[in-house]
Amino acid sequence: MASGTVAENKRVTNLSVSNHINHSRKVLNIYRVSASGTDKTKVTFCTDVDKSVIVHNFEKRGWVQVGPEDDWNFYWAVTQSCRNIFSVETGYRMDDKQLINHFPNHYELTRKDLLVKNIKRYRKELEREGNPLAERGDGPGKYLYLDFIPVTFVLPADYNMFVEEYRKSPQSTWIMKPCGKSQGTGIFLINKLSKLKKWSREAKNPFNPNLTKESYVISRYIDNPLLIGGKKFDLRLYVLITSFRPLKAYLFKLGFCRFCTVKYDTSIQELDNMYAHLTNVSVQKHGEEYNSKHGGKLSVHNLRLYLESTRGKAVTEKLFANIIWCIIHSLKAVAPVMANDRHCFECYGYDIIIDNDLKPWLIEVSQFLNNLFSYLVETYIILLSTVYNFDQNTVVHSVKWNKCPPPEALGNFELLLDEELVAQEEKEYSSGKYRKNKCPLNKTSKGGSEDEACVEATGMVCFNHQGACTKSSK
C-alpha cells in the first residue's frame, strides 16, 4: 500500500514541484520511512539534470541512483529543485549524510548585478576598516589591489551614475548584459549614449512588457584584450567551494581558453559582430567558422606555454597569480552573505578576460551546469567523495567531517585557499610550534620545497593580517 502512494505522489511531484509543496512534504516524510529498508551500504545519488555524463560518472563509482524522494546521499540538482529543498515551506531537513550541489543563495555570486554589488560593498568595508588591501591608486574610484572587475553599473537603478562615468570618457565602449541571463543572450555593445536611450525607449514599449522588468548591468568594455592569432579569447576556470565560512576553495587545473572565431576588430562596423566579441561557446557555435572538433578551446596549459615562451616567465607568473587573486577576493566578497549550509558544495565557472597588459579582469561567475565534460565531472566527484569522506561502497561519510582532503585526493584540483588550515597554521606559528616539515599544504607541483609551498598557499591570508605586502612579493 505504501509503495502505491509513493508511486502516485512521485508522479505528482515530478510534474509540478512548486504547486504541491504541502503535498510533497508529506510524501517525502512517508518515503523516507519506506526507503529505510534499502541497501544502506551503498552510496545513493539523485539527479534531475538530464546528462548522461553525470549518471555515468556516479555509476562508475558504484553509487546507486534513486529518485528525489528516496533516501539520497548526493543530489545533483537543478537550481529550482534546490530552491524547493531549502524553501521554508517544504520544511525538508537534510541529515548528516546528505549533500547537495548548490548553496541556497548562490546567486549572490552568479547573478551579474549581485556580484558587482557584493564586490563594491566588500571594497568599501575594507576601506572603512583601513585595510591596506583597499588602498586607492591614481584616479577616482581606482583601487590598487581590488580593481579586478570592469567599472559596472546596474540599469535602470544606477543610470545617473553611469551617465556621469560615461561623460568622463565618451570615447569608450560599454557592454550591456541582462542580469539574469547566461550564454551570451541579450548582450550588446554601445558606444553612444543615444544608442542606450533608444534601447531604453524601446524596452519600455508597452507592447513588450517583459523587457521592462529586466534589469541590466552595463560595464566598461575591455577593448584591449590580449589577442592570440589575432583573436579574442577568455578564460574559463572552474572553482569548487565546499564552504564559504571558513572559505575552502579548489581550482580545477584543466581550465581552458575559449576563442572567438572571427578576428578581433573594434571598428564601429564590427561592433555588432558578436562572433568577434563574445567568447561564449553558445554564441560561437552558430558562427560559420565554428570548428566542432575543438570548439575553439585551447587548454590553459598551452596558453601558459605560449605566454612564457613569447612574453617571459615573470610576467606570466604574475598574471596567473593575479587570476587567483581575483577569484579569491570575489569569493571573500560574497562569503559574508552566503547561506553557508554545511550540506552544500558548488562548482562555479569563472570567466576571465586578460587584457593586452596581461591584467586579468573578472567578467562573471556562472553556475556549473552547462558545459559538463566527463573528465571534469569525474575529478569533481572523486574530490568530493574524499572531501566528504564517501567511500565507494559503504556509507561512512558525514557532513560533520572536517572537509580537508589529503593532497593525493585532489587529482586535477589544486587548493586555492582553506581558511581553516591557514588559521591553524597561524596559531601554530604564533605559539612557536610551527615546524617546516609539518605543512599540510603539500603542493609539490608548485614550489620547490614544502615550506615554500606553504608560504605560497597561505599568502592570501597572511595578507589580511600583515598588510599588503604579500601580493607584490609572491
Place this chain on the structure above:
Amino acid sequence: MAENTGKSRKISLQKSAERLTEEIQSMANYKNLYTEIQKLVASTAVKREDFKNTLLEALKSNGLETEIRNTVFHWVRSQIFVTLSFNQMRFKGSLSAVSEASTEEVDLTYLKKAQIQWERRIQKSLNSTCNELNVPLARIRPNADREELAEKWNELSTYDIGDLNNDSLNKNSTKNLSQYRPLYAPKDFLDVLFSIRNPSFKKQPNELNWEFGHIQIRVKTLTQLRHLYVELAKGMSLLGVNPDMPSSENFTNLEEERIYIGEKVLKSNHAPIAQEFLKRGAPRALRGRLWSLVLGSTVKQNDLEYYEELKNMVLQYDIVIDKLIIKDVQLTARNDDQYFVFEDVLYKTMLCFSRDSEVLAPVTTDRSAGGQVIHAVLQGKPATLENTLVFPPSGVIPFHGFTMYATPFCYLYDDPCAMYYTFRAFYLRYWFRLHTVSSHEQGIVALCLLFERLLQCHEPLLWIHCRNIHIQPVKIVFKWIMRGFSGHLPPEQLLYLWDLILGYDSLEIIPLLAVTILSFRKENLMQAVLADLSSLKVVPLLQLALLRE
C-alpha cells in the same frame, strides 16, 4: 715523419681557410658582417700603428668575433661533404662523425634511383591534378585576387579561394578548394619505402619482404646511442623530467638554475655553447632565442626585407601549390586543438616558404635529393626563359601533414618573421630528410632501420608478436617519425624532444622515442590498442630507455 704530418696538416688547414673565406662571402649575413667590420675599422678603437692587434681586440670587445665564430659554425654545419681536414679541426658535429663511417664501399645507388623515381611520381601526380582540374601550374595572379590576398594577408583563414572566379578571363580555371587532394600522405610514402629493393639482396623464396634489414646503412646500436646521448644515459638532471627537482647549486630548483645559466649562454651569443646547453632542456622563456642562436636564424634587417620579397612573390604569382598548402593547413592545424589559434600565421609561413628559392639549392643538391626539378611556364606566356620558373620556387612539394613541420614554432615566436626563419632552418637541417629516400644517416630509411633494429634487439617478444599478426611495426610509428612527432605529442613535450634534436644535432632520438613508447605501451599493443600520446612525458621516457644497462 711527425714533421711530415704536421706539414700536411698545415697545408690542409690553409686549404680549408681559403675555401672558408671564399664561401663565407656568399652567405646571407656576409654583407652585414662586412659593413660592421668596416665601421669598426673606421672607429677610433682601431689604431693604424698596431692595426692587427687593435682590430682583433676591437672585434672581441664588441661581439663581432662571436658573430664570425658563429658564422663559421653555421658554415661547417651546412657542409655536405665533410672533408677530412675539418674532422681533424675538431669541428666534429655528430652528423659529420657518422658520415665518415659510411663511406665504406657499399653500393647504395638504388636508393638514389628510388628517390628519383619518387620525385617523378609526385611531379606526375601534380601534373595530372592540374590537367584534371584544368588549372595551370603557374600564372600571374589576377589583379582582383592579388588585392584580396594582400588585404587578407593577416587573416588568410577568411581568404576565399572561390572569389578567384571574379576573374572573367579564367572563369573555369580555378576550382573550389574541395576538389584539391593532398598529393600523398605518409602512408603512401611508406609504401614507397617498403617497395625499395636492394638488387644484390637474395630473398628467400617464402620470406616476408617488408623489413628494412636488407638495406646496408650503418645504424647505431643502443650502446652507441648511450654513448651519443651521454647526458641522458648518465641520469643527469634534465628539464622536462621535473622542473622542481632540487638544484645542485644554490638555486631554488632545477628550473631556476637552468634559467640562470641559459641567460648567461644567450649573453655569450656563442652558437656551439647554446647547442650544448639544449642537451639538458631549454626553459620555456629562453627556448625561442636559444634555437635561433643554434640555427643561426636570428632575424636581421636583410632577413626582414627578404621575407617581404617572399610575400610579394606570393602576391605576384598564383601557383597550384598554394591551394595544396591552404588545403593542408585546413586539414591539419585548423582542426587541431593545440594549434588552431595559429591557423592564420601558418598560411603565411607556408606560402612564403613555397616561394623561397634559398631553399631550393640545399634541398636539390643534397646527396639525399634526386635533383628532379619542374620548370613551369607561366600560363598564357611564350615559353621563354623569363617566363619560366622553377616550380615551386622552393623545390619542395607539400604533402598531407607538411604544415606540421612548422606548427610547433608558433608557440615560440610571436613574430611571423622570426618563426619563419627558425622553421626554415630547422627544415633545411632536419625535416627534408624525413620525406626523401636516401642513404643519409639522418634520412628516413636509416631512421626506420634504426627503429627496426632497436625493436628487434630490445623488444623481441613484441617484434615476434607483430610478425605473427602480420603487422609491420614500423607502420604503427611511421607517421610519428615522418612528422618528428609533431601533432602527436602535446606541444610542450614536443618542444623538449626538439631541444634534444638540436642539442645533439641528430634525428636518431625520434626512432628511439618511438621504440620506447612501444615498449612502454607493450601491454596495450599486445591487445592491439595504442592509446593516444597526450599523457606521455618525453624526457623521462628517453632517460628510461638510455639509462638501463
